[in-house]
Amino acid sequence: MARIALVTGGSRGIGAAISKALKDAGCSVAATYAGNDEKAAAFTKETGIKTYKWDVADHAACKDGIAQVESDLGPVDILVNNAGITRDAPFHKMTPEQWNEVIGTNLTGVFNMTHNVWAGMRERKFGRIVTISSINGQKGQFAQANYSAAKAGDIGFTKSLAQEGARAGITVNVVAPGYINTEMMSTIPEKVMNEVILPQIPVGRLGEAEEIARCVAFLASDEAGFITGSTLSANGGQYMQ
Ligand code: NDP
Numbered sequence: 001m002a003r004i005a006l007v008t009g010g011s012r013g014i015g016a017a018i019s020k021a022l023k024d025a026g027c028s029v030a031a032t033y034a035g036n037d038e039k040a041a042a043f044t045k046e047t048g049i050k051t052y053k054w055d056v057a058d059h060a061a062c063k064d065g066i067a068q069v070e071s072d073l074g075p076v077d078i079l080v081n082n083a084g085i086t087r088d089a090p091f092h093k094m095t096p097e098q099w100n101e102v103i104g105t106n107l108t109g110v111f112n113m114t115h116n117v118w119a120g121m122r123e124r125k126f127g128r129i130v131t132i133s134s135i136n137g138q139k140g141q142f143a144q145a146n147y148s149a150a151k152a153g154d155i156g157f158t159k160s161l162a163q164e165g166a167r168a169g170i171t172v173n174v175v176a177p178g179y180i181n182t183e184m185m186s187t188i189p190e191k192v193m194n195e196v197i198l199p200q201i202p203v204g205r206l207g208e209a210e211e212i213a214r215c216v217a218f219l220a221s222d223e224a225g226f227i228t229g230s231t232l233s234a235n236g237g238q239y240m241q
Contacts, residue, residue, distance in 0.1 A: 001025050001026045001027055001220075001221055001222055002026050002027070002028075003026075003027045003028075003077040003078050003128075003220075003222075004027065004028050004030075004069075004070075004073050004074045004075060004076050004077050004078070005019075005022040005027040005028070005029045005030070005076070005077065005078035005079075005080065005220065006029075006030045006031075006032070006066070006069055006076045006078070006079050006080070006113075006117070007019045007022065007029060007030070007031050007032070007080040007082055008032045008056050008079075008080065008081055008082050008083035008109070008113055009032065009033060009034070009056075009082045009083030009084065010029070010030075010031025010032060010033070010049070010051070010080070010082060011031045011032075011033040011036070011039055011040040011043040011044075011051050012033070012036065012039045012040075012043065012182075012183065013180075013182035013183055013184065013209060014082060014132065014177065014180055014182055014209045014212050014213070015031065015080075015082040015083070016031070016043055016047075016209070017208075017209035017210045017212065017213035018080055018082060018209075018212070018213045018216045018217075019031045019043075019047065019049050020047060020049075020213065021210070021213035021214060021216065021217040022078065022080075022216075022217055022220065023047065023048075023049060024217075025217050025220075025221070027078065027220075028073045028074070029049050030049070030050055030051075030052060030069040030072070030073055031043065031049050031050070031051045031052070032051065032052045032053070032054060032056070032065065032083065033051055033052075033053055033083075034053070034054075034055060034056075034083065035053065037053070040053070050072065052065055052068065052069060055105075056081075056083045056105060056109030056110075056112055056113055057101075057104035057105050057108055057109050057112070058112070059112045059115070059116075062109075062112040062113050062115075062116050063116045066113070066116045066117060070120075075120050075124060076117045076120065076121075077121070077124075077126060077127060077128065078127075078128040078129075078130075078220045079113060079114060079117050079127070079128070079129050079130070080129075080130050080131075080132070080216055080220070081109070081110040081113055081114065081129070081130070081131040081132065081154070082131075082132045083105060083106075083109055084105060084106045084132065084134075085101065085102060085105045085106065086102065086144070086147050086184065086187075087101050087102050087146060087147075088143045088144055088147070089143055090142070090143045091143075091145045094145060094146060098146055099145075099146045101146075102146035102147050102150050103146060103149065103150050103153075105150075106147065106150035106151060106154070107149075107150040107153040107154060107157070110131050110154055110157060111157070114129055114157075114161065117129075118165075118170075121165070121168065121169075121170045122165075122168045122170065125168055125169040126169045126170070127165065127168070127169065127170035127171070128170070128171055128219065128220040128221075128224075129158075129161070129165075129170065129171070129172040129173070130173050130174070130175060130216050130219045130220055131154045131157070131158055131172075131173075131174050131175075132174075132175055132176075132177065132212070132216075133151040133152075133154045133155055133174045133175070133176045133231065134147070134148075134151040134176055134177060135176055135177065135178045135179075135233070135235045135238060135239050136148045136151060137149075137150070137151025137152040137153075137154060137155060137176065138151075138152070138155070138176055138231070138233070138239055138241060139239050151176075154174060155174050155176075155231055158172050158173060158174045158229060158231070159229045162228040162229030162230075163229065165228070166228055169225070170228075171219070171224065171225060171227060171228040172228055172229065173219045173224075173227060173228060173229070173230045173231070173232065174230070174231040174232065175212060175215045175216055175219065175231075175232050175234060176231050176232065176233045176234070176235070177207060177212050177234050177235065178201065178207055178233075178234065178235025178236050178238045178239070179197055179201065179206045179207065179235075179236075179238070180206060180207045180208065180209055180211075180212060181206040181207065181208055181209070182209055185206065200238055201235070201236040201237065201238045202236060202237035202238065203236035203237055204236075205236065206236075207234060207235070207236060211234060212234055215232050215234050219232065
């Protein structure tokens with residue numbers, strides 16, 4: 001698949017696995033990140049995939065960043081909205097800053113990125129948009145009102161855009177991971193992991209980033225043109241809709 005792919009937060013964690021899977025599938029890949037220059041440089045050294053730094057919560061920065069990627073690689077065919085953050089707190093302690101940061105990156109960021117590739121995809125009559133939501137956007141999660149709202153919002157956004165993009169050859173889908181073995185998980189205390197989280201997962205383990213990357217590569221492929229507006233859950237059986 002000789003397509004141009006742009007992966008937000010594509011330099012580490014799940015995003016790095018997605019960037020690599022799309023490269024292995026034959027795409028020219030650009031990976032963005034927010035500020036971790038060291039990780040991004042190490043990723044480029046390891047993979048040869050060029051990285052770009054901007055904040056997905058900033059619409060103008062997305063516009064400029066995408067223009068740079070398109071001048072380097074060509075028009076973006078595949079957008080993977082993967083960048084995400086958590087700022088967990090029970091609601092009675094949640095600050096407006098925690099709310100706004102998470103909505104800004106995880107929901108508005110998806111709007112900002114998609115908004116800036118949409119016209120080009122419509123003109124060229126081809127596009128693949130895949131957004132990484134979360135099991136916690138499907139079922140809710142204690143202390144994650146901000147995160148769950150944003151991730152549920154990504155699913156509603158996707159279903160609407162899927163209808164708008166269908167006749168223009170653009171598919172819009174979501175992958176909703178369960179607990180995946182990345183740095184985001186390292187903030188969870190070991191006791192909580194062993195006594196609370198793992199017992200909830202029927203397959204008995206965390207998922208691997210590569211397992212999410214394979215879902216994305218499939219939805220991003222030319223062959224997945226009849227799948228749009230879908231949410232592909234990859235959660236080890238933890239939550240079934
Ligand atoms: P990581 O924390 O490992 O990586 C996040 C990536 O997003 C980094 O590259 C980071 O850049 C980038 N990023 C964060 N904020 C911004 C921003 N404002 N602008 C641009 N880039 C940004 O996350 P994971 O790999 O664990 O998660 C990836 C996605 O999967 C997220 O959307 C997350 O919500 C979702 N998810 C993760 C699960 C898990 O178990 N890990 C479960 C379900 C969903 P930098 O390196 O510069 O910080």
